[in-house]
Amino acid sequence: VCGLVCFHPCETRCRRGQLDEAIAIRELKRYAAEHGGNLWKKRAVTAPATGKKVAVVGSGPAGLTAAYYLAKLGHSLTVFESQSEPGGMLRMAIPEYRLPRDVLEAEIKYIEDLGVEINTNTEIHYVESLFQQGYEAVFVAIGAQHDVKMGIDGEESHKFIDRLAFLRDVNMGREVSLGGRVAVIGGGHAAIDVARTARRLGCKEVTIIYRRTRNDMPAGSEEIEEALAEGIKILELTMPLKVVHENGDLRIECIRMKPGPIDSSGRRKPEPLTGSEFTLVSDNVIASIGQRLMVSDQFDLPMGRGDFIKVNRDTLATPKKGVFAGGDAVTGPASVIEAISHGRQAAISIDKYLGGNGIIDEALSLLEGEFTPLEEAEEKRRPQAPTLPLKQRLRGFGQVELGYNEGMAVEEAGRCLRCDLEEDN
Ligand SMILES: Cc1cc2nc3c(=O)[nH]c(=O)nc-3n(C[C@H](O)[C@H](O)[C@H](O)COP(=O)(O)OP(=O)(O)OC[C@H]3O[C@@H](n4cnc5c(N)ncnc54)[C@H](O)[C@@H]3O)c2cc1C
Ligand code: SF4
Incomplete structure (x- = not known):
């Protein structure tokens, strides 16, 4: 998903941008996701069951990310979604010509395969009811739906x-x-x-x-x-x-x-x-x-700037014990990657709240081969990925940006200055 729709804030930080043009990081991630097969899954591990139940309200990128990491830590996860399909704005707002639905489906299925239960057509009005059902922590990730x-x-x-x-x-x-x-x-x-x-x-x-x-x-x-x-x-x-x-x-x-x-x-x-x-x-x-948030009074959560949910910025904890909140419902309308980042932080905080160590990072791939930083980089811009011809675009919702082929991906990766290697030296 990120390889297709992320606003790529990382590219504005890329040092190559000071020379000619930032590395097309999003495009390269897309290439890796589309051509890397399931290699990354081989090293992914899931912890044994902890017996703790966590509820997530909202199945947008914030909620799904938190559910993914918490399930990997062994907790039992249920996501409640008011709409008939999961995905939040990824499904309901972002058009298919930018995010084909089979990509979204595959990523949601991977989260479900970890044991996350997604209950659609289930609107939550009252957080307390979730505690009454035995959930020990709740992540409110309801976006800004109005x-x-x-x-x-x-x-x-x-x-x-x-x-x-x-x-x-x-x-x-x-x-x-x-x-x-x-x-x-x-x-x-x-x-x-x-x-x-x-x-x-x-x-x-x-x-x-x-x-x-x-x-x-x-x-x-x-x-x-x-x-x-x-x-x-x-x-x-x-x-x-x-x-x-x-x-x-x-x-x-x-x-x-x-x-x-x-x-x-x-x-x-x-x-x-x-x-x-x-x-x-x-x-x-x-x-x-x-967009704005309309949150049920029964959630009983304090509102902060712009009438979005007020949280501790570091932990995403609300003043209500065991209730955390994140994504657009907290930041106001923002981006997929900011929602994902909140989902990760919520998983860390909730795991710690439940007695865990809150460690969610894992190395999914190892460095292959030898790399040396470029001695001197010649000025060179990124290759332009092909797009769907104009005539075909307006006939339907076919994907417009067609992505790099192997040659383009290798060429673009070759422009990278490997700043991380310089820092290590
Ligand atoms: C048209 C449009 C295009 C966009 N394009 C991009 C883009 O290209 N790149 C990008 O980075 N960002 C984009 N964004 C922004 C991005 O989609 C959002 O910032 C992101 O989806 C927020 O994630 P979230 O999980 O916080 O909320 P959402 O994605 O809004 O998900 C919240 C979910 O909670 C559910 N929900 C709400 N209340 C309840 C309740 N009481 N009980 C149960 N479920 C509930 C909602 O139905 C929804 O499914 C776009 C936004 C829009 C509107
Ligand atoms: S390591 Fe490569 S992608 Fe990252 S900032 Fe340096 S040039 Fe850009």
């Missing part, structure tokens, strides 16, 4: 579609009714996913409306380029003011923005350009401006 509303007039129209519900319906193969023209509001990864999904459903005119400049969009530049190549328009420096439902159309009243002084995010704060109002006509609007 769209942030724009707070503009017209948002209540049935043609103003809920983004997460839209992606969930498409990903679950349910019928979705969209007109030929769709406006997507927002500039993040999710906005790009919504727009590209709408194109694949046959919408002819898909326009992303973003209040800052294109360069300020939180979405990655590659995704933006792919979206443009697929015929999606980006209306930058534009802010919707209200939406009027008129004769079957949605009239989106917008105003142009101009970049103002630098704000706390380090970007120039957009300011309305007086007198620049205009109207965009569309069949549907999908706002993609953020």
Whole structure:
């Protein structure tokens, strides 16, 4: 999964980036995962059963990761998931053209094969009920399942579609009714996913409306380029003011923005350009401006910044004894790798809470052969992985990024400066 969808924060730290271009770490991990067979499983060990029962609420990357490591430590794990299928946003939000479902299924199956029981269609409202059922610790990893509303007039129209519900319906193969023209509001990864999904459903005119400049969009530049190549328009420096439902159309009243002084995010704060109002006509609007958490009062957990669950940042423990929380429910909408990292930390903390040593690390492969750091690296950029031809993309949800072949993977791995060897010397 990470080899396909990780935002690869490690690449921004790669030293090769100071020379020419960071190593394509995600792409190489994908290659290893796709071609390494089950080699890594050979050295994986599972501890004998401890007899301790742990409940995980939510089967997104945070919950599944915690369940995986805790099961390997010998605990008995049950994951409770309110949806009909496990995976959280990996299944319900991330489109199939970026994350083929057989990859996700295989990884979830591996976790289940360790003995983790996943109970779908089971929403938990009350953490105390889990302790009453004999669970000794609970990890709350319920994500942030609700769209942030724009707070503009017209948002209540049935043609103003809920983004997460839209992606969930498409990903679950349910019928979705969209007109030929769709406006997507927002500039993040999710906005790009919504727009590209709408194109694949046959919408002819898909326009992303973003209040800052294109360069300020939180979405990655590659995704933006792919979206443009697929015929999606980006209306930058534009802010919707209200939406009027008129004769079957949605009239989106917008105003142009101009970049103002630098704000706390380090970007120039957009300011309305007086007198620049205009109207965009569309069949549907999908706002993609953020996610929030709605947690049942019965969970009885204190909320922190941004109305997300408050935890001890080091241990992920909540003030409630035996209850830990992590992932988007704690950080706010973030990333798969941050959720996984919380899942790992929760496993460490819960194991210690249950009397274990909290050691989850294991070496799954040994260094093969001799390596020497490059004496002098010539300037050379990473090879570009092939992508699905444009014509084929819009016919369905086929995977777009096709990954490295062996030659490309070897070439790219050869650019690595082996900084770890230098540190060892
Ligand atoms: C459209 C979109 C695209 C994204 N693309 C990427 C990407 O390419 N790369 C990346 O790194 N990140 C991406 N993200 C972000 C990433 O998916 C999330 O940060 C990550 O999934 C959070 O993991 P989580 O386990 O905390 O929560 P989630 O993945 O949200 O999982 C939480 C689970 O808990 C379940 N749940 C909630 N309440 C209850 C309850 N009371 N009882 C039982 N179950 C419950 C939910 O149904 C859900 O299955 C994307 C997000 C979106 C919306
Ligand atoms: S070891 Fe290789 S991948 Fe890691 S920072 Fe150095 S050059 Fe980049």
